[in-house]
Amino acid sequence: MGLIIHNNLINEEKARALMGSCPFGAMEYKDGKLSIGMQCKMCKACVRKSDGAITFEEEQASLIDKSLWNGVLVFCEHYEGHIHNVTFELLGKAKELAKVNDEPVLALMIGHNITSKAQELYNYGADSVYVYDDPGLKDFLIEPYANVFEDFIKAVKPSAILVGATNVGRSLAPRVAARLHTGLTADCTSLEMTESKDLVQIRPAFGGNIMARIMTPNHRPQFCTVRYKIFSKPPRIESDKKPIAMTVTPQMLASHARIEEIEVKSPDVDISEADVIVQAGRGVKTQKDLELVEALAARLGARMACTRPLVENGWFSAKQQIGLSGRTVKPKLLICVGVSGAVQTVAGMKGSDCIIAINSDPEAPIFDVAHYGLVGDLYKIIPSFLKELDNVQ
Numbered sequence: 001m002g003l004i005i006h007n008n009l010i011n012e013e014k015a016r017a018l019m020g021s022c023p024f025g026a027m028e029y030k031d032g033k034l035s036i037g038m039q040c041k042m043c044k045a046c047v048r049k050s051d052g053a054i055t056f057e058e059e060q061a062s063l064i065d066k067s068l069w070n071g072v073l074v075f076c077e078h079y080e081g082h083i084h085n086v087t088f089e090l091l092g093k094a095k096e097l098a099k100v101n102d103e104p105v106l107a108l109m110i111g112h113n114i115t116s117k118a119q120e121l122y123n124y125g126a127d128s129v130y131v132y133d134d135p136g137l138k139d140f141l142i143e144p145y146a147n148v149f150e151d152f153i154k155a156v157k158p159s160a161i162l163v164g165a166t167n168v169g170r171s172l173a174p175r176v177a178a179r180l181h182t183g184l185t186a187d188c189t190s191l192e193m194t195e196s197k198d199l200v201q202i203r204p205a206f207g208g209n210i211m212a213r214i215m216t217p218n219h220r221p222q223f224c225t226v227r228y229k230i231f232s233k234p235p236r237i238e239s240d241k242k243p244i245a246m247t248v249t250p251q252m253l254a255s256h257a258r259i260e261e262i263e264v265k266s267p268d269v270d271i272s273e274a275d276v277i278v279q280a281g282r283g284v285k286t287q288k289d290l291e292l293v294e295a296l297a298a299r300l301g302a303r304m305a306c307t308r309p310l311v312e313n314g315w316f317s318a319k320q321q322i323g324l325s326g327r328t329v330k331p332k333l334l335i336c337v338g339v340s341g342a343v344q345t346v347a348g349m350k351g352s353d354c355i356i357a358i359n360s361d362p363e364a365p366i367f368d369v370a371h372y373g374l375v376g377d378l379y380k381i382i383p384s385f386l387k388e389l390d391n392v393q
């Protein structure tokens with residue numbers, strides 16, 4: 001792909017005119033030849049003014065036979081056989097996407113002693129469940145998992161692949177996509193399927209100001225990671241189908257890394273799974289004042305979360321940030337305290353069942369998304385809220 005200069009159509013006069021048309025001064029005329037240098041920004045102004053003396057040639061789109069690729073695959077994330085909820089959410093979405101072109105929903109599970117656990121994927125809508133079960137795959141290690149994933153894709157040829165945008169998914173999916181020379185859209189928040197089996201991968205871009213619609217029309221498979229808590233878990237329908245065992249070879253298990261120790265993270269800080277969350281924003285003036293908000297969270301059995309400025313000033317860990325560059329949450333109850341409701345914050349909370357906002361500014365955008373709004377000073381509202389809660393058994 002690039003600009004092609006047809007020097008046989010260019011004389012000195014024409015070359016000078018074209019050089020004058022380049023806004024970046026990227027052209028040079030030397031020894032009877034026009035050339036384009038590093039300053040070129042591909043604006044193609046020269047192409048338009050050259051009467052065919054400069055042309056722009058697109059890369060030949062790779063001719064992929066889409067009919068060889070079939071099915072919407074969900075990668076099953078699990079820890080020692082306990083399947084991560086994002087997998088079930090993705091199976092529900094995969095069913096919807098697959099229905100458009102009457103494709104099957106496929107599921108892939110990699111690990112050890114997982115075959116009986118993998119059966120559960122049928123109960124949430126998978127038509128075929130494939131299992132790579134081997135002691136060498138007991139714990140997540142990037143190289144063996146990528147080898148196995150690649151083997152699966154080459155053998156089964158799924159058309160679209162959905163992976164949870166978790167720590168595991170975010171490291172595995174790009175590596176496998178790169179091996180297959182296909183594209184990957186990270187952190188999708190919505191997905192659509194066209195009738196020509198092209199997956200429309202939708203995600204916020206430019207700080208959440210636009211929703212980008214990304215497609216992979218010339219390559220297969222189509223790969224994306226999808227945020228947790230974006231889609232709903234489908235209903236469980238018992239199935240008696242058995243998972244399909246895939247062969248693991250010693251070559252697949254080769255790895256340059258080994259696991260020395262596994263430290264299980266404290267569930268206290270994981271806000272993604274919480275049913276009740278209290279989110280503190282910059283309306284909370286000092287770190288000491290957080291005690292007031294924490295007292296409310298403790299009284300409600302809620303997890304503490306925050307907006308980005310409170311991570312930036314070191315009051316919270318990044319794992320507690322709700323929003324575009326933080327976590328997506330979908331609790332039953334979310335109380336936003338002194339949070340303005342910037343688009344980037346709201347992007348991570350829209351699926352919450354009930355949002356209560358406490359803010360002194362009646363015009364604060366958070367009131368546009370809150371189900372209940374309390375206009376007033378948080379330093380007065382929270383103490384009286386706590387007092388009321390004391391009267392509730």
Ligand SMILES: Cc1cc2nc3c(=O)[nH]c(=O)nc-3n(C[C@H](O)[C@H](O)[C@H](O)COP(=O)(O)OP(=O)(O)OC[C@H]3O[C@@H](n4cnc5c(N)ncnc54)[C@H](O)[C@@H]3O)c2cc1C
Nearest residue numbers: 281282283307308323324325326338340344359360361378
């Ligand atoms: C690319 C990008 C990504 C971003 N990602 C995120 C993200 O993931 N998450 C995120 O949160 N932000 C994110 N931001 C930042 C975001 O744009 C906002 O700047 C931020 O969310 C504002 O935080 P806030 O609501 O706590 O503070 P402010 O906007 O300062 O709002 C404070 C609110 O508190 C109210 N208030 C003040 N005093 C009181 C009081 N005594 N009682 C009651 N209310 C009071 C005010 O009326 C105000 O509405 C991102 C920004 C960019 C550019």
